[in-house]
Amino acid sequence: MTLDDLALDAQGLIPAVVQEADTGEVLMVAWMDRQAVEATLSTGLTHFWSRSRAVPWRKGETSGHSQHVQALHVDCDADTLLVQVHQDGVACHTGNRTCFYRRLRNGGLVEEPAAATMLERLERVVASRKASAPAGSYVGGLLARGEAAVCRKIGEEASEVITAALGNEGDRRVVEEVADLWFHTIVLLGARGIPVAEVLKELARRHAARRAAGG
DSSP states (O other): OOGGGSOOOTTSOEEEEEEETTTOOEEEEEEEOHHHHHHHHHHSBOEEEETTTTEEEETTTTTSOOEEEEEEEEOTTSSOEEEEEEESSOSSTTSOSSSOOEEEETTEEEEOOOOOSHHHHHHHHHHHHHHOOOTTOHHHHHHHTOHHHHHHHHHHHHHHHHHHHHTTOOHHHHHHHHHHHHHHHHHHHHHHTOOHHHHHHHHHHHHHHHHHTTO
């Protein structure tokens, strides 16, 4: 496939969905013409076409919030692009991390960014329980007992993962125990105010380093 195979619309444009490479978070949607696609590929920074101003533009050229391209994918019909990036600062001109920071609920808009993954949804639950836990909340009670209690729980869950795996308890049991372990590590991160995204970034950094080393 070449750039000639892209299904540009009548104005010579193609929509581009921009996604944070580390977390899967959808940051924004913009339009590219062929020149913007070429510039994006050649420079490693996202370039777009402004339909309202009828001019080319590079993300971050005025704000400094550039997008460093990791991969550019084409959908099955070749009429939409998925651009995976590392975002400097925020993506939205409003100052929000993502342009999708509002949710349509009961006919109205509320400020609630779209969660990229289940891990992020769990992170938000932990944050809300840390701020104000309803009566009987498991997470709220665990946080109230302090970091040592959270760490003990992580140790218990890690042991149960090992027991399930080595005890031939079946794949389903291993899945359940790993889910418990992951959940409680998210509680620890939340207790410390560490975003899950920081762990994902560290994994991405290590992955990139190993690839660069040929590992």
